[in-house]
Amino acid sequence: MGIKVYPSPNGAQDDLFTSFINHMTDEIQVPEKFQKLVSEIEKMPVIELAELVKVLEAKFGVSAAAPVAVAAAVAGPVEEKTAFNVELKEVGANKIEVIKVVRDVTAKGLKESKDLVDAVAAGTTQLVKEGVKKEEAAEIEKKFATAGAKVEIK
Numbered sequence: 001m002g003i004k005v006y007p008s009p010n011g012a013q014d015d016l017f018t019s020f021i022n023h024m025t026d027e028i029q030v031p032e033k034f035q036k037l038v039s040e041i042e043k044m045p046v047i048e049l050a051e052l053v054k055v056l057e058a059k060f061g062v063s064a065a066a067p068v069a070v071a072a073a074v075a076g077p078v079e080e081k082t083a084f085n086v087e088l089k090e091v092g093a094n095k096i097e098v099i100k101v102v103r104d105v106t107a108k109g110l111k112e113s114k115d116l117v118d119a120v121a122a123g124t125t126q127l128v129k130e131g132v133k134k135e136e137a138a139e140i141e142k143k144f145a146t147a148g149a150k151v152e153i154k
Contacts, residue, residue: 084137085154086129091121092148101147105129105140125152 030038041049057063086105091098095117102113105128116126128151129140137153144151 083131086140087152088120088126088128089152090150094148097147098149101143
């Protein structure tokens with residue numbers, strides 16, 4: 001199995017790349033039914049190979065990229081998130097109770113709390129509390145749920 005290595009712009013061939021490709025192709029056993037196809041592909045320039053990959057991806061709805069799960073496994077364990085943000089999404093029917101909860105949770109004044117709740121009622125999500133622990137975020141969520149509001153913990 002031969003791999004065609006094109007010279008770099010300065011005229012020299014990349015020996016490390018060539019040896020890597022040769023090493024990789026020596027270990028691959030091509031089934032008899034694919035020998036002709038692989039032989040044709042080996043003769044193609046890199047630009048045409050890239051175009052072929054794009055066509056095959058589009059035609060069959062697949063990706064030549066490595067699966068993300070494999071990349072994540074190589075990266076190591078993911079650290080658990082320790083700080084959360086609580087965002088007020090919907091006020092609900094009991095606006096006054098929601099204002100009271102905002103005041104309680106944020107220690108804001110009446111006007112600031114009312115303005116925040118009014119903004120959410122108008123359709124704009126508002127950050128209520130930032131960088132809290134998971135337990136505190138859950139408590140805040142319960143308080144808002146009791147008042148009839150919906151929050152999102154991020």
